[in-house]
Amino acid sequence: MTLPILYSFRRCPYAMRARLALAYAGQQCELREVVLRDKPPELLQASPKGTVPVIVLPDGRVLEESYDIVKWALGQNDPRSWSRVLPETDELVAQNDGPFKAALDKYKYASRHPEQPPGSYRREGEKFLAQLEKKLSENQTRAGQAYLLGSEQTVADIVIFPFIRQFAFVDEVWFFSSPYKALQNWLQWHLDSPLFAAVMHKYPQWQPGANPVIFPSPSIPGQNSGQNSGQNSGQNSGQNSGQSSS
Known part of the structure; x- marks a missing residue:
């Protein structure tokens, strides 16, 4: 085969x-x-x-x-059946791969873009972070972890997660002390997941x-x-964000 x-x-x-x-x-x-x-x-x-x-x-x-x-x-x-949420995912991908990725690249490689201080590029990226935070906060239940499109992980989460990971590890201390608490929990859940480790x-x-x-x-x-192993191997992998290609 x-x-x-x-x-x-x-x-x-x-x-x-x-x-x-x-x-x-x-x-x-x-x-x-x-x-x-x-x-x-x-x-x-x-x-x-x-x-x-x-x-x-x-x-x-x-x-x-x-x-x-x-x-x-x-x-x-x-x-x-993740395909059922592709229309909603399409919208998130358009924002992620467009304006957010442009801001992320300038934030990560700020020395190549001296026309603005790094904080300016970070604030531009935060516009998308705020949208995601709102979605996660609205989807939070007493049952446990919230996801971008509801109470279950979907394709939307896995296609956006690598980029939030990269943004977070430009300045890990800043990100994990920022007001985006639901987004922090969501990111950590994915970093710790068996799927990411795999x-x-x-x-x-x-x-x-x-x-x-x-x-x-x-x-x-x-x-x-979708099952979380509870191990922290993803955190170690997450700290090497590397460079984005396409």
């Missing part, structure tokens, strides 16, 4: 988004870890823009946008002829993705 080929970079939030969806769906692929300063010709042949994630499907189709990969994965297997294993740079890396591991079924 021919598996899809996923070109990924561990720390890129877009690539995390794709891996989270593939792991949730239990959709296996051959993972090829990319070093962005040394992109393999095979990646550039599949997608000349040279960003990750990129997935090459067995029928030859190439998906080179993370959210397209998410939707494709849900189309293969959707154990919790997609953050470190792999060597892919080289032609290397033994294939099959992702996700069969021992991490997607239907268990």
